[in-house]
Amino acid sequence: MKLVSNNDAQLFMNANPELDILCLSHLRWNFVYQRPQHLLSRAATRQRVFFFEEPVHHDGEAFLEMRNEKPNLVVAVPHLPHGLSEAQQIEMQEMLLDELISTFRIKNYLAWYYTPMALKFTKRLDPDLVVYDCMDQLSHFKFASPELPRLEQALFSKADLVFTGGYSLYEAKRDMHPNVYAFPSSVDxxxxxxxxxxxxxxxxxxxxxxxxxxxxxxxxxxxxxxxxxxxxxxxxxxxxxxxxxxxxxxxxxxxxxxxxxxxxxxxxxxxxxxxxxxxxxxxxxxxxxxxxxxxxxxxxxxxxxxxxxxxxxxxxxxxxxxxxxxxxxxxxxxxxxxxxxxxxxxxxxxxxxxxxxxxxAKVSWDKTFDAMHELIALEDSKNKEEELNDTSPAAISFSKDLRMSPKVNVNNGVAAMPS
Missing domain, CATH: 3.40.50.2000 (Glycogen Phosphorylase B;)
Known part of the structure; x- marks a missing residue:
């Protein structure tokens, strides 16, 4: 791990045709190694990954800490001064997120949300795709924000794909979005x-x-x-x-x-x-x-x-x-x-x-991410096809074929296809 300078950022550039991943997380990368780390570490073997954490409050000026955790994966931590109003915190997080995007020239990217709360400072983003990896029912946790249910509904409206961290969570979310898939916990x-x-x-x-x-x-x-x-x-x-x-x-x-x-x-x-x-x-x-x-x-x-x-x-x-x-x-x-x-x-x-x-023998984080990546690629292709053809018969046919495609076997079960 090392801090990233502007010179490092240029070295970090690549010509990979894969979409960059901009992850908005309520969990810290170096807290407990769990689902986000497993999935995004595997993503980083294919594409650039930027993991944007919740802010740290301190006595100094606002700045963005950027550190290279591993090849192709940067963790970004906003540092905000104490005593800011909520509106000021949102404004500064927007500013620091803009700094990350500018520093690494992030242009074509996938926004990957772990928390709906991040919607409050990401309204200006214009990603190619939006994924909501819903790993927990956060609104049920201790000290959860009362805004979470409303913001999650907004995230469902914004997302192209929704993944859930288990089957019971899938059953709770499957009627909230047309593209919900179950990906239960896996293992290395x-x-x-x-x-x-x-x-x-x-x-x-x-x-x-x-x-x-x-x-x-x-x-x-x-x-x-x-x-x-x-x-x-x-x-x-x-x-x-x-x-x-x-x-x-x-x-x-x-x-x-x-x-x-x-x-x-x-x-x-x-x-x-x-x-x-x-x-x-x-x-x-x-x-x-x-x-x-x-x-x-x-x-x-x-x-x-x-x-x-x-x-x-x-x-x-x-x-x-x-x-x-x-x-x-x-x-x-x-x-x-x-x-x-x-x-x-x-x-x-x-x-x-x-x-x-x-x-x-049937489960692994590799298999889980491969199945997710396949769904993301299909959704990206579908979106590009629709952009080219608008509402042409070809676009309608492609969308229909996607929804009728075979189920994706993963983790001793099935990645739940849209209901």
């Missing part, structure tokens, strides 16, 4: 499979003895803290490992017991080392509005690491993982302990391992 199998033969024990795991049941991910309002405490109290000889940053909740509200270990956030490259020391991977999500539509990426990641999995009854985990017997489902402490005890005693069965391998 090779990365997490390193845990199966990893002997490198992280320093903060070396003194934790006995069975280990771990969770990796953000620790926030979506976590069932009562479940975690109940398991820890019922089985004091088991260790509960909580790996991830604590956000939006008071750390003092977390259960504090000798066998619950909060190890903080870790880098993506470190995760296999931790998973290699665990016996079971868990998804201890509460059942509330914030978790109603989630499709946890960590489910296939645990499986790729060779871990048996126990999850609460999150819909996109129950189907397909629960139905395929790849993961056990438990909402109550007693049920969780029952499944964990059995897993610890029996270990992974040959039959379960065969099912896991068969499932993982």
């Amino acid at each position: 199998v090779a990365h997490f499979a390193k845990a199966r033969n990893d002997s490198q024990v992280p320093n903060d795991m070396k003194n934790i003895k006995g069975p280990k049941i771990g969770y990796m991910g953000v620790i926030d309002e979506r976590i069932d803290l009562e479940l975690i405490e109940g398991i820890a109290r019922m089985r004091p000889e088991w260790n509960i490992i909580m790996l991830g940053p604590i956000v939006k909740i008071d750390p003092a509200s977390l259960p504090q017991l000798p066998n619950i270990h909060y190890l903080g956030g870790k880098g993506y490259d470190e995760l296999p080392h931790y998973l290699a020391t665990w016996d079971i991977g868990m998804l201890p999500f509460a059942r509330n509005d914030a978790t109603r539509y989630i499709s946890p990426t960590k489910t296939p990641e645990y499986l790729a690491a060779g871990l048996q999995v126990i999850s609460t009854s999150i819909r996109d985990v129950c189907k397909p993982y629960g139905e395929m017997k790849l993961a056990a489902i438990a909402d109550a402490v007693e049920t969780f302990v029952f499944h964990a005890q059995r897993m610890l005693e029996d270990g992974p069965t040959v039959e379960w391992q065969a099912k896991v391998e068969a499932f993982l």
Whole structure:
């Protein structure tokens, strides 16, 4: 990673015929490595990607931090002075976004939204295509802006394509736009499979003895803290490992017991080392509005690491993982302990391992992005055809053919075609 200068920007120019991607994100690139990073890192092997984050507030003047995270991928972070009104913040973000576009001479591009809130400062954009990758029901999250539902409706009106982060989210959104496609969470199998033969024990795991049941991910309002405490109290000889940053909740509200270990956030490259020391991977999500539509990426990641999995009854985990017997489902402490005890005693069965391998052979972030890229290319071609022919019979025929085209197989399922 390095900061980008104007000279660097010129070196960053290329003659790639692919559309540039201008991503508007509510998530920070260097926070938790998840869906946006997986997809856009793959996009950067084909085209230029610009990842525009939410602003950082400080005591100085407004400026745009631009850093080259990897070849063909620039992260841009607006720095705004404290004390600005909302209108002033929007105006400055518009100005800094213009600076990014001017610096890198971004002309033909795809606007890729992760948050509808970005519409407030992107009204002047004129992209060739608009994609809304709806990875969560953001309006249900803690501290969500009351404007989100209205802005999401506006984004649906603006978007050419809508992707959803899971099947339950697809079902909630499919009637809101003619081109909605389901792309559930996937996995980099090779990365997490390193845990199966990893002997490198992280320093903060070396003194934790006995069975280990771990969770990796953000620790926030979506976590069932009562479940975690109940398991820890019922089985004091088991260790509960909580790996991830604590956000939006008071750390003092977390259960504090000798066998619950909060190890903080870790880098993506470190995760296999931790998973290699665990016996079971868990998804201890509460059942509330914030978790109603989630499709946890960590489910296939645990499986790729060779871990048996126990999850609460999150819909996109129950189907397909629960139905395929790849993961056990438990909402109550007693049920969780029952499944964990059995897993610890029996270990992974040959039959379960065969099912896991068969499932993982069909999923990958590479396949997910390839399917997305195909849909984007089709939509771009359709738009260009319509521009050439206006409402000619050829344009109408092309549009009809697109909607009748075969479904795109992806991630052990189907990228949902327009209803």
